[in-house]
Amino acid sequence: MAGSAGRSRAARWGVHLAVLFFVAVWTLPTIGILVSSLRDKDQIAVSGWWTALTTSPQTGAARLPGAETQVEKDGRWVISGNIFREGEELRVTAFGTRVQNPREFKAGEAADLGGGVALVVNSDGTFEQSSPAAFTDKRGQRIYYEASLPPRFTTENYHTVLFSEGIGRSFVNSLTVTVPATIIPILIAAFAAYALAWMRFPGRAILIAVIIGLLVVPLQMTLIPLLKLYNGVGAFFGVPSKTYLGIWLAHTGFGLPFAVYLLRSYIAGLPREVMESARIDGASDFEIFVRIVLPLSLPVLASFAIFQFLWVWNDLLVAIVFLGSGADQLVLTGKLNALLGSRGGDWEILTTSAFVTIIVPLLVFFSLQRYFVRGLLAGSVKGG
Helix, strand or coil, X not given: CXXXXXXXXXXXXXXXXXXXXXXXXXXXXXXXXXXXXXXXXXHHHHCCHHHCCCCEEEEEXXXXXXXXXXXXXXXXXXXXXXCCCCCCCXXXXXXXXXXXECCCEECCCEEEEECCXXXXXXCCCEEEEEECCCXXXXXXXXXXXXXXXXXXXXXXXXXXXXXXXXXXXHHHHHHXXXXXXXXXXXXXXXXXXXXXXXXXXXXXXXXXXXXXXXXXXXXXXXXXXXXXXXXXXXXXXXCCCCCHHHHHHHHHHHHHHHHHHXXXXXXXXXXHHHHHHHHHCCCCHHHHHXXXXXXXXXXXXXXXXXXXXXHHHCCCHHHHHHCCCCCCCCCHHHHXXXXXXXXXXXXXXXXXXXXXXXXXXXXXXXXXXXXXXXXXXXXXXXXX
């Protein structure tokens, strides 16, 4: 008995450790995105987010002022100043005059440049170049340096993303697309799943096989045929293309196979006695569906709602094909992609954009997460 209790305790600890491990695996990327979104652009480029609280090394180059700034001091000609702009917090650790060796001299050390010319670069960026003869080069000496950058956090990237022109409109567009594209397939799939699970009619097995087969069809293969079909039907009825109706129908079509398969697996596992008792009491299929099946299917409905919401909210391809890429049509993912520039020049807002886009899905997930695990186990346990 004692041995059994010990194994039970060890099993519980094993489960807890496994859960903690998977929570850490799923949480760390989100933490990394959040930390990176608050870091300075220069620090993101040279170090990972886990070094955000430590100083990071950085190399750079600067050109000293030319001969026009020299002054005579104690019989030598001197050019002085600071290689950093005002407000920069870099600390020079080493410098050099060749790009191949930016660590040739330590900060504060006098570098002999030949001909009696000496150069000193201090850790705060101040420098002094002196020579026994007057300088003649108007371009000035070019130097290379290695500096340490203290931890620096900023909300500038969030300001760029959240207050850019059109971001509010794109956010509304995403909600306008996502909410109906989540609700419509749930309603259709729930009716279809009940019919396939509890109603007997010719061709039911073939329909189930077709739905399972549609699960493996890549979305990209269906875009062009579906778009041609939609444009043809729209032209016949005089409905303009690039409308919300089109993208709602597209996402409904893409999400229905998985929705029907998931809901049917769950609904088919509901207790048969409950259904038979309702039929004996005179309930119709519609009444059984509304009063019994829907309340009992809340976990799986919530689970699919989470999946569908995430798929539609993060979508860019279907939105561009069926809704368009105009300023008034762009969804949030499209707008954030446009902010990066055609060649990704503003890459520093990438992590900020990623974190902004996951805020709404996180809210949806946490509001429905108590149903999530039960929904994932849909159909794994059959009723008596």
